[in-house]
Amino acid sequence: MVVVAIGTMCLIIALSVFNGLEGLLRSMYGNFDPDVVVFPASGKSFELDSSHIVTLKSIEGVAGVSEVIEDNVLVEYKEAQRLVRMKGVSRDFDEYSGIRNVLVAGDFPLVRDSIGYALVGRGVQYDLSLSLQNDFYTLQMYYPKDIGPGVVNPTRMYNLLNIIPGGIFAIEKYYDDNYIFVPVEFARELLDYGNRLTAFDIYLTEDANPIHVKSDIQSSLGEEFQVKLGEELHGDLYKVLRIEKLFVFIILVAIIGIASINIFFSLTMLVIEKRKDISILFAQGASSTLIRNIFLYEGCIVAFTGAGIGLILGVGISLVQQHFGIVGMGMDSAVLNSYPVQIEILDVLLTVVAIILITFIASIQPAKKASKSFSTQTFQ
Incomplete structure (x- = not known):
């Protein structure tokens, strides 16, 4: 759960910083560039x-x-x-x-x-x-x-x-x-x-x-003239920022995926620890699907709880930085005194969905193992 919470928090903060940098660039260039430029073809x-x-x-x-x-x-x-x-x-x-x-x-x-x-x-x-x-x-x-x-x-x-x-x-x-x-x-x-x-x-x-x-x-x-939007004049720069943001998202998700191995082993150990309880449930008529769902629900609890805590921490830290600028640039000549931060709902949703999906996938194999192994061995 701690891994999920920290991963969610880091993802939201990192993506918010990239959004802030892009917004800063658009704001700076907006003071110089017009909305539309017309020049000869x-x-x-x-x-x-x-x-x-x-x-x-x-x-x-x-x-x-x-x-x-x-x-x-x-x-x-x-x-x-x-x-x-x-x-x-x-x-x-x-x-x-x-x-x-x-x-x-x-x-x-x-x-x-x-x-x-x-x-x-x-x-x-x-x-x-x-x-x-x-x-x-x-x-x-x-x-x-x-x-x-x-x-x-x-x-x-x-x-x-x-x-x-x-x-x-x-x-x-x-x-x-x-x-x-x-x-x-x-x-x-x-x-x-x-x-x-x-x-x-x-x-x-x-x-x-x-x-x-x-x-x-x-x-x-x-056709004697070319027409470009002001943003298109710096399209390559914005494209680079978006690519960097995408790679940061992929890398952090991959790190969280590797860290989710802890969830896999935790659920596997839980299956071993609850051998007797699972056997009793089978003896009372529980189906393999019920046993599997119990451990899937356990993984979902970890996913939703961790994602919720990480969401609160990530959004909270980003809002504090956005309004109070606690983390500074460290340069006297910087355009801003502190790192720009901007929270976007789409980033938050993608982060939460990715975290929950990774945790759910890590829970599938232990859940299947619990439902199959004991159903074939109990009371033979």
Whole structure:
């Protein structure tokens, strides 16, 4: 019974931690990624048509559409330089994006009093030794021009624009170390894109069905564009998490299965110990089925009792961690101070069913042995 209880508890806690990690990732990426992304099926950019935005905003469930121009640029601050991923976004990004939830310094939005500002990832800030309190230095951004042969003047080989750093965000290491957000007008001028964009970021209403909206957008824009949900941008990562969760479940169930050998031997010893009692039951007319069921019921009592105790302990510990964060990450730079935990009913049900099934299977052989051996030997 103790083995069953401990196994159930460990399974529920382990699965809840994986659920918490997946929820944490979805929450972090949700502050950066839009609900739906539209980008060209081929090439890096596409020509903006005024009908595109009108069409997108007319689709049911679409709350906002942000124009996006994204590319790699060289950024310089004082004497420091590095390559970053610049993402130019329009005003709908300010209204619907969750980026404001992850600002650790500075202000939002990107355009204030007709002046454009940049939101810089915390990792980029560290590399550039950037200070928001120093108004004398701006971010200098360089982007190479599409020039022909014969140009020898270095200043004609690139575009250069200055922008004031307005805020610092911290989402996740990859984004923090690589991304800078700027107004789309600034990006269009720096990259000399004219009327071209690289993508549309689309934000949905709370009651919208993302899959239906994605289908409507794809049918409206045609095969010239690809449409992806925000979650699909990190589909591989979520898939890896689910595979890891599955393997953890299988490994722990296998360990519990091996530990259930104790139940098998316990019931076998019980059969031997109760030889006389079983013989008396046979003498009084008990059938082999009744004797078998008695020991099966004994195994079920162990299974249900152990699973119940483990369920209470596992859910209880998970709830305590979820609300009070007793077990910490052990890192000062961690996104959360404690391990994230999220209990899902399906995991609890699968765990209980697996534990009961394993214990029941371990009880079958001793029960059969009790019903067969004594029925053929008693009073011969």
